[in-house]
Amino acid sequence: MSENLQQFLQLIVILLLINQNFSKFEFTNVKCNSLDKQFDDFEYCYLKSVNRTYKYVSIKVNLFKTPVTKVKVNIAMKKRFNGYRPFLFNITVDACRFLSDPSSNPQANYFYGFLTTHTNINHTCPFVTDIIFEKLSAEFINYRVSKILPFPxxxxxxxxxxxxxxxxxATAKFYGTLS
Structure with missing residues (x-):
């Protein structure tokens, strides 16, 4: 009986190990560019590496012509195949309409889920203050790209x-590796 119990426990451990996802996301770079310096500018945009395992992105955009009442965001995901090629998503969202009902667009809501706990963009238009993304960590991204919607x-x-x-x-580009 104890031998059967031992084999059963070994089987459980093996199944748990097989079921685990060992992918890991890591930021490699972030680039921000203001295309209209009279409308907005980046106060800071950086990738900070605290140690080998903890990296985060922080961005602050100063808005000079407030209130901003009409905003769209284009989100394009690209994967590297001899250069970056379109992959899975390329959507444009009316941000004011989306923020009044986030469940109206599931794709945009997935990407908005990356930011909700790390930004001050949590209200509908108009935007009257600077936009801040603070300490968006690779661990948080890793959970979303490996558990919620797994990526290759x-x-x-x-x-x-x-x-x-x-x-x-403005444009903001986030580079990362999933291994």
């Missing part, structure tokens, strides 16, 4: 274009 291994680029009043005002 590789190098990725998440490119965002921030469009106000139908003019592209």
């Amino acid at each position: 291994e590789g190098d990725y680029l998440l490119e965002t274009n921030w469009i106000a009043y139908d003019i592209n005002r």
Whole structure:
């Protein structure tokens, strides 16, 4: 009986090990660019490596012409295949309409889930203060890209274009590796 119990426990351990996902996300770079310096500018945009296992991204955008009442965001995910090629998502969302009902667009809601606990963009339009993304960690991203919606291994680029009043005002590019 104890031998059967031991074999049963070994089987359970093996099944648990097989079921575990060993993927790991790591930021490799972040680039921010203001396309209209009279409308907005980045006070800071950086990737900070605290130690070998903890990295985070912080961004602060100063808005000079407030209130901003008409905003669209284009989100394009790209995967590296001899250069970055389109992969899975390329959507444009009316941010004001989306923020009034986040469940209206499941794809945008997935990406918004990356930011909700790390940003001050948690209200509907108009935007009257600076926009801040603070300490968005690789561990948080890792959970979302390995548990919620698993992605294949590789190098990725998440490119965002921030469009106000139908003019592209800023871009933010997030580079990372999933291994």
